[in-house]
Amino acid sequence: MRSFIAYILLAAIMLPTLSPWGTIAYFKLNREYIAKVLCENRKxxxxxxxxxxxxxKKLKQQQDKQDKETSQKVHNMPVIQLFTPQSYFYNFDPEVTVFREPVRFFHQLLFYAAPVGKLLRPPRR
Known part of the structure; x- marks a missing residue:
């Protein structure tokens, strides 16, 4: 069952590529009828x-149709923007900034450094 589904999906994917070959095969099979009835130069x-x-003429029609479908697909394809321009500008004015309490950076650094010191010691035997 899996191989059957795989063949159907493969045929569906390959169909647009094989359509000119179908037209050529139709021409080869019905060459006499085309030459007698449909040919523009039969007289x-x-x-x-x-x-x-x-x-x-048929191959040109198929190519034009395929080109038109491709251009419509490309035209209607949504655009995914991966990179955005930098549009955020921050105006940092140090004169306006007021800290409510004094910055105690070194105190916090010592507070967090103490447990790390206990973890980084050689193993006991």
């Missing part, structure tokens, strides 16, 4: 077109 046999003009 001028000296050109020896044999339906190649019909094949070229």
């Amino acid at each position: 001028r046999p000296e050109l020896r077109c044999d339906g190649k003009c019909y094949l070229a």
